[in-house]
Amino acid sequence: MEQLKEILRKRDLKATSTRLDVLATISNYNSAIPYSEIQKSLVDFDRVTLYRTINILVDKGIIHKATTIGEEAYFAMCGTTCDSEDHQHDHIHFTCKVCSKVSCLHLSDKIMVSVPGHQIDQLNIEASGICDACLDSTSPN
Numbered sequence: 047m048e049q050l051k052e053i054l055r056k057r058d059l060k061a062t063s064t065r066l067d068v069l070a071t072i073s074n075y076n077s078a079i080p081y082s083e084i085q086k087s088l089v090d091f092d093r094v095t096l097y098r099t100i101n102i103l104v105d106k107g108i109i110h111k112a113t114t115i116g117e118e119a120y121f122a123m124c125g126t127t128c129d130s131e132d133h134q135h136d137h138i139h140f141t142c143k144v145c146s147k148v149s150c151l152h153l154s155d156k157i158m159v160s161v162p163g164h165q166i167d168q169l170n171i172e173a174s175g176i177c178d179a180c181l182d183s184t185s186p187n
């Protein structure tokens with residue numbers, strides 16, 4: 047909790063219990079969390095409050111939308127590279143076809159993409175396949 051309070055303080059946000067609850071829910075989830083899961087674990091929240099809280103956390107560079115599957119948005123914590131000015135993610139969003147888990151995968155190399163005549167500030171890469179846990183469980187050994 048102290049760590050989460052610190053994250054909010056650094057972004058000039060008051061550490062309200064609403065924000066802390068939402069942040070704790072997102073950071074305790076072991077992959078990107080579907081919006082409906084956040085709703086489920088925070089039953090005392092009305093829809094508007096939750097929606098606003100999510101929006102302000104995204105605005106301030108604390109969380110980001112990892113992907114959208116169907117109607118469902120998935121959210122994940124940001125690292126220290128994001129702030130209220132900009133989100134900077136050196137990672138890709140991976141959706142497992144088997145367990146449907148969405149994860150932020152950090153790459154060992156910085157992704158460089160260049161398009162003639164354009165300046166690229168942000169890159170959002172989505173990938174899908176089979177995650178390490180599912181690969182492990184399907185291997186014969």
Ligand SMILES: [Zn+2]
Pocket residue numbers: 107108109110123124125128132133134135
């Ligand atoms: Zn971010």
Ligand SMILES: [Zn+2]
Pocket residue numbers: 142143144145146147176177178179180181
């Ligand atoms: Zn999987």
Ligand SMILES: [Zn+2]
Pocket residue numbers: 110111112122135137138139149150151
């Ligand atoms: Zn991510």
